[in-house]
Amino acid sequence: MNWAETTVQSLIETGIRLVTYVPDNMLVPLIAGFRADERMTVFSSTREEEAIGIACGAFLGGQRAVVMMQSSGFGNIPNALASLAVPYQIPVLMIITERGALGEYNSVQVPITRVIRPTLDALGIPHFTLDRADEVDFVTRRMASQCFNTQQPAALILSSLLTGGKQDR
């Protein structure tokens, strides 16, 4: 299995049943993989902050959810994390595909990517950057387990080393 198939399988096996996302090229194989499983509810949100709210609501209703976004979309979610998911102790698992790093060609993608990890650290949200396919299964399962068992949000950041990243045309 490739990294995307492994991610999808491990998250479904840890009980994730709802996926909402604001799309990114690097998310294409994940979106397709989740959509291919009939147990899953998969749909796009119009803004990442909304997706965090939906995932929080799903958990309150007894369903585990994952939110997927591009790194620039992280800039839309700090208040939903800081005033909803973190203080209410609602576990929301985030998958963030990283732009603004290795090989980036668009300078406006860079600053927000520098903000992601310090913001997550300041909010006390654990995060792990995946850059090797052979670590995906272990890290994804453990991060999901930590997130839902400790009732705190958590983030998986997918490096271009893992996904291939987006190349300039």
Added chain:
Amino acid sequence: MSVQARFGGEVMNRLDLTKRLIALLTHDEAVVGGIGNSNFDLMGAGHRPQNFYMLGSMGMAVPIGLGVALAQPERRVFVLDGDGSLLMNLNCLPTVAQVAPRNLTIVVWDNSAYQITGVQQTPTAERTDLVAVAQGAGILNAEWAKAEEHFEQLVERSLTEDGPHFIGVRVDQAPGQARPERDPVILKDRFMRGLGVK
């Protein structure tokens, strides 16, 4: 033409209508109260274990309600939110229309003001018709409540007919007097136990 003139109905009272709504709920329906006066009056109508009170995250009431509705497809879910809060995250309406949960009803208490921050005017005072916005987003069961009895009829319809539903209500600017507990973890825990998922 102002929104009030187009609307043509009564200006009602949020606490009174919240009580009328709660009185119609007989199947442990979930109610998500948005930030500020929406959840003050939800508390004022009498706490129920199936109430969720949002203390921050302005604009997130509809997304939270959508998530609950998807996780609990056999339960009716009501979101009570203010015009200012909805305006902050209007993009949630097309998402609700696209996902089309048949068990979700959005009630907007429109007093045309950011009441809790000092009663500053919102765009609904003169221009923006939130029911028309909801219809334009694709929520076709969207209607202004013309009076108290009409509001009750719209709630009853949303309890029996497939949604999503959107009920707009023009309300006065009487501040809510009650306050929910300000312990978010307890609010979460009570709600989840009230839904039987914990």
